[in-house]
Every structure is written in C-alpha cells, then in structure tokens.
Amino acid sequence: MINQYTRGNNRLSRLFFRICHGIYWRMTRIPPLKQIKRYFGLKRSDRLYGETIPAWYRSEAGKPVDDQKVLFIENRSVSLSDNFRLIYEDVKQAGYTVHVHYLHEFDPGTDSMKPLEAYAKDAATAKYIFLNDAALATSSFPLRKETKVIQLWHGCGAFKKWGASTANKKFGASQKEREKHFLNYYKNLSLVTVSSPDVAWAYIEAMGLEDQKEIVRPTGVSRTDVYFDPEFIQKNTEKVHTVFPASIGKKILLFAPTFRGRVAGASTPDFQTFDLRRLKKEFGDEYVVVIKNHPYVGPVATPKIPADLDGTFAMDLTHTCTIETLLCAADLCITDYSSLVFEYSLLDRPVLFYAYDLDDYNDWRGFYYNYSELAPGPVCKTMDELTDAIRQSETAFDREKLAAFRKKFMSACDGHSTERIEQLVFGRSLRCKPEES
Numbered sequence: 001m002i003n004q005y006t007r008g009n010n011r012l013s014r015l016f017f018r019i020c021h022g023i024y025w026r027m028t029r030i031p032p033l034k035q036i037k038r039y040f041g042l043k044r045s046d047r048l049y050g051e052t053i054p055a056w057y058r059s060e061a062g063k064p065v066d067d068q069k070v071l072f073i074e075n076r077s078v079s080l081s082d083n084f085r086l087i088y089e090d091v092k093q094a095g096y097t098v099h100v101h102y103l104h105e106f107d108p109g110t111d112s113m114k115p116l117e118a119y120a121k122d123a124a125t126a127k128y129i130f131l132n133d134a135a136l137a138t139s140s141f142p143l144r145k146e147t148k149v150i151q152l153w154h155g156c157g158a159f160k161k162w163g164a165s166t167a168n169k170k171f172g173a174s175q176k177e178r179e180k181h182f183l184n185y186y187k188n189l190s191l192v193t194v195s196s197p198d199v200a201w202a203y204i205e206a207m208g209l210e211d212q213k214e215i216v217r218p219t220g221v222s223r224t225d226v227y228f229d230p231e232f233i234q235k236n237t238e239k240v241h242t243v244f245p246a247s248i249g250k251k252i253l254l255f256a257p258t259f260r261g262r263v264a265g266a267s268t269p270d271f272q273t274f275d276l277r278r279l280k281k282e283f284g285d286e287y288v289v290v291i292k293n294h295p296y297v298g299p300v301a302t303p304k305i306p307a308d309l310d311g312t313f314a315m316d317l318t319h320t321c322t323i324e325t326l327l328c329a330a331d332l333c334i335t336d337y338s339s340l341v342f343e344y345s346l347l348d349r350p351v352l353f354y355a356y357d358l359d360d361y362n363d364w365r366g367f368y369y370n371y372s373e374l375a376p377g378p379v380c381k382t383m384d385e386l387t388d389a390i391r392q393s394e395t396a397f398d399r400e401k402l403a404a405f406r407k408k409f410m411s412a413c414d415g416h417s418t419e420r421i422e423q424l425v426f427g428r429s430l431r432c433k434p435e436e437s
Helices: 011-027 031-060 085-093 113-123 136-140 175-180 197-207 222-228 230-243 276-283 323-329 340-347 358-364 383-391 399-410 417-426
Strands: 002-005 066-074 097-102 126-131 148-151 191-193 251-255 287-291 314-316 332-335 351-354
Touching: 031 113, 031 136, 066 113, 085 097, 085 222, 085 417, 097 113, 113 126, 113 136, 148 417, 191 417, 197 399, 222 230, 222 323, 222 340, 222 417, 230 323, 251 323, 276 287, 276 383, 323 340, 332 340, 332 383, 340 351, 340 399, 351 383
Parallel strands: 002 097, 066 097, 066 126, 126 148, 148 191, 251 287, 251 332, 287 314, 332 351
Antiparallel strands: none
C-alpha cells in the first residue's frame, strides 16, 4: 500500500504562490520590515512546532504503532528524490505500508499546514520514518520509543558548513536564537548515515549530537550505490543525449554551482560571471555545457541562457534530469562549494572549482576544512583561470589527489550502502529474501 500526502502539484498554483512570495520577499528586504518579519516568523514557528504539531501527534498516539508502516519525508521536493529511491523500492517490494509526505515547511510560498497535520498524525503510529533534510516537524514530536527515525542526509562528505556549525556565521541563526526559539532541526534521530568515518565529527557538530555520537554511522550513502552500476551510468548518459541532442559526439561539461544567500532568497551565478559566450568561443568545437542549479534557486533567480546558445551549446537541465543522471554523463564537472563533488569523485573524472567569490562565501558560511587544500582539482577565481584549467583538464588531471580525497570522504561508499542501512534499520537487507523458518 502506498499513499502520498502533498499540498498538490498544480503548476499554476505553485507559480502563483512563488510570484506572490517574491514580491513579499522584496518588500521585507527593507531593514525595519525585515526585523519585524523575522520576529513574528519566529513567534509563529514557536507556536506551530512547540504546541500545534505536538498536539496533532498526541491526538493519534493512543493507537498502536504499526510495525509495517514506513514514512518517507520530502521537505523540499515535489516528488520522491533519489536520496530515498533505492530504500523506497526495497521497502515497497518487501510489502511494507509506505506513505510519502511532501511537507515544504521551509517554503513560505506554499500552504504547508494541511500536509504537516497529516504527517504528524500519520507519524504517531509509524514504526519507521526516513528523512533526507532538516526536519523541524519531526523534531517537535513527543516521539514514541517504538519509532525509529533515520536521517539519510542528502549530501556526502563535509564541505560547506551547515546546521549548528553556522551559529557564528552570517548564514545561520545565532546561538542566542537557537536557545530561545524552536530551531532544533535534528532531534529524535535514531540513525544518521554518513559517507566516511572521517566526516562523522562534522555531522555530530552540525546536528548538535554531541550526546548521541553513536547514532552517526559510516554506512555509506544509499544514493551513491548507483555509481557502481555500469548499466545505470550508460543509461543515464544516453538520457542526457536524448534530451540534449547537441551533446551527441561532444564532451559534456557540467556546471553545477551551489546557491548563494539564504534559502528563502537563494541566488546562483549568472552567465556573465560564468561566461557562456566565452566558453562557446574557446571550446564550442569540443564541448557542450549542461547547467544544474541548486534546488533552492527559484525561477525568478534563475539566469536565462542566451537564446542563440540555448539548445545548441548550452542547456539548463535543472528540472529535466536528476543530479545523478548529469554526473553520470559529465566528462568534466565544474562546481564551487557543492557537496556533489564527493559523489562525482566516485566516477574518477576531472573536476574544477570556480570559486570567484571564495572570500565572501567563507565569511558568509565557512568550511569544515581548508577549501584550497580540500579541493581535489584546480581552484579558479577568474574566467581566465577557468578556461586555462578546462584546456588542461585531461593532461593535468591528478588522479592520485582525487583518490586520496575519495578515500578520506567516501570510503564507506562501495555500492553496498543501501544493504548496510537496511540491516541496521530492519535487521536484514531487504534486497535479500528472508530466510525460511
């Protein structure tokens, strides 16, 4: 049995809400209005997560826990993400009752109350809850001891800071705000899966799990299992050729930057900063460019590819292909501060870092390691440096440095992460038939 709970997928409705939110967001950039907005927003959040959601949960908590009920919680996406796909398919095939909830509790342009109520009441009798992102609602539950909450974090490794690690940075809430308001996104967790033993400390710090270090386990990350499947890689490379015919016979350069600013107003580099026309002039005979923006970047903040380059030299496949598909197809990846570099390292291909705003980004958010020492490829701050690095990407590719990077940050990812996670959660791998009694 599979149920899905969402606020609705009507495209026009979502667009209308985003436009209205965009207008509202711009008005509240005025400093006094911004402070007023934040004050009342925190008050509303305290009531919702401190009183309302716990009450919804308790209203159903008198019923027995259903040992066969499994919930998957999407807080950003309108469809099931690849963070869950392998475990979701195994759980469904094993005969569990599967419910998927699309909450969008961090998207102020949507009506999230009904999905939150449905989730809180459903969670009260669930045996297993799978997360892949920050989750205020789940953290607000007076969780029953029979329920397991598994955090399959959507990224690998440890690159830019997040969670409690940003308390003293511009990006994050201050420590004072965290103590005063309901801003604990990582409470009630039973298991946190990470890509390597070497990065466990960063997740403990970011999630505030100093008193529960033992729940952070280097099982590997489920979504990375696909990179060890040659058939999956070939199939997804062909998919990119299908949706972007100009890529056939050319090398694919993937540009996949992370977002800038806060989540609600996320932005991304424009095509003057990442100069598509220059790339076309210098590499148009050899490469095509595929763009993959961060999911937080909305339509208003998404730069438009020049019309004469769109579909012939460059194409934005943000909403057409998953990041897994694009990583499989990419011959060369250019990113900046995105954790996708950890996954891409599994494919043993060249990667470049376009860090034109490195100093500003470090002040804004910060890193867990020294950025320049961490990066397993050339760090470029100008288009001149970037074009030179592209030109030398094959001859100067340092495989030993990439291998050392992969060993440090991805050592638990070997194609069997999903099996290990299922063994910890369910007591057996759901990919194998249970032994007959």
